[in-house]
Amino acid sequence: MGIVERIRAIGPGAMVAAAFIGPGTVTTASVTGARFGYALIWTIAFSVIATIVLQEMSARLGLVTREGLGEALRGRFDNPVLRYASVALVVSAIGIGTAAYETGNILGGAAGLETVTGISASIWGPLMGLIGATLLWTGRYKLIERALIGLVAIMGISFFIDAILIGPDFSAIATGFIPTVPEGSAFLITGLVGTTVVGYNLFLHASSVQERWDGPQDLAECRTDTIASIVIGGLITLSILITAAAVFPVGTKISDVGTMAEQLEPVAGTYAKIFFSIGLFAAGFTSATxxxxxxxYATAGALGWDRDLTATKFRAVWITILGTGIVFSALDFSPVQAILFAQVANGVLLPIIALFLIFVMNDTTKLDSYVNSTVQNVLGGLVTLVVVWLGFRSLLSLVGVF
Structure with a gap:
């Protein structure tokens, strides 16, 4: 596959990147860089590897079985108690969870526009939500995919330029790839993992690959898309952390994402502030969509509804989620703590979804020769164990044990 073909293969994986590089990523990476400098860069590297492992399974499931993850889970269990429990998990953790994230997504993007234009985020927020709703209402997958890929490109360029303008310490960056756990960092480590390895992306990926490709014969192209997109997403997160680490003295506590943008101006000039704000807007809009x-996709699949983008029930779900974000974005409050808490909650819930995925990926009746190999099961198991440990550490840190 040539370079041009590889670029053309980018699609569903970029949507996954667009989903996890939201205001939660910007917030968590900024807070982490300001408080612990470059010390937790290794967490981003782990998160990228973990995301590739799990998202590849999700994409393979959708490509081979032509089912979403929600459908696969519902159909996998003969026991009605387990079947209903899995459906309840999907609808609550994914359907309701995305609604909880949505306000932070919209407000984060609106905060970026407010910094550039001076117009209140409470005005930009609902407007952004309505534009996102218009895009989704078209029901045209290719249009949605291309719009999001374009915004990811804008986001990447913006944050990459900031990281260059700020003049980071490259030796400290290299040292940051060596795993360490500074005192008090467990909460943010879990947050960084939670902002990259996102549970609802597993459902999004399994369904979106079916819109782009026809079957297992396209698996090589799909894997190229997955790996390239997630690595680029990880580099964007890394750029944000590096920028914060270079701007703030170690130990600084950020209370507002706007603080990050404002602090860039005296250090690296007005352009750095503008680029950061544009990147924040793009991050918010892509995640809000x-x-x-x-x-x-997750709710419709779990409940056995039609997953067509123009189906009434399908539209009703995303309208409810987006509508929640639009309504609350009109209220005046800082989303930073809510976003951080949501990221950590995702990190705690993720192991359950990951175990479900690994379980389904070993079903030979559905996947035949495309079931997980021993290596893939081991990698998936290790990723799940680490995520469980991080979630456990985070919970203990909240109650003051660690």
Missing amino acids: TAPLAGA
Whole structure:
């Protein structure tokens, strides 16, 4: 596959990147860089590897079986108690969870526009939500995909330029790839993992690959898309953390995402502030669009509804999720703590979804020769164990044990 063909293969994986590089990523990476400098860069590297492992399974499931993850889970269990429990998990953790994220997504993007224009985020928020709703209402997958890919490109360029303008310490960056756990960092480590390895993206990916490709014969192209997109997403997260680490003295506590943008101006000039704000807007808009889409795919699949983008019930789900964000974005409050808490909650819930995925990926009746190999099961198991440990550490840190 040549370079041009590889670029053309980019699609559903970029939507996954668009989903996880939201205001939660910007917030968590900024807070982490300001408080612990470059010390937790290794967490991003782990998150990228973990995301590739799990998202490849999700994409393979959708490509081979032509089912979403929600459908696969519902159909996998003969025991009605287990079947209903899995459906309840999907609808609550994914459907309701994406609605909880949506306000932070919209407000984060609106905060970026407010910094550039001076117009209140409470005005930009609902407007952004309505534009996102218009895009989803078209029901045209290719249009949605291309719009999101374009915004990811804008986001990447913006944050990459900031990281260059700020003049980071490259030796400290290299040292940051060596795993360490500074005192008090467990909460943010879990947050960084939770902002990258996102549970609802597993549902989004399994369904979106079916819109782009026809079957197992396209698996190589699909894997190229998955790996390239997630690596680029990880580099964007890394750029944000590096920028914060270079701007703030170690130990600084950020209370508002706007603080990050404002602090850039005296250090690296007005352009750095503008680029950061544009990147924040793109992050908010992409996540505000993909989260309702993921929630609709997951809920419709779990409940056995039609997953067509123009289906009434499918639209009803994403309208509810997006509508929640639009309504609450009109209220005046800082989303930073809510976003951080949501990221950590995702990190705690993720192991359950990951175990479901690994379980389904070993079903030979559905996947035949495309079931997980021993290596894939081991990698998936290790990723799940680490995520469980991080979630456990985070919970203990909240009650003051660690």
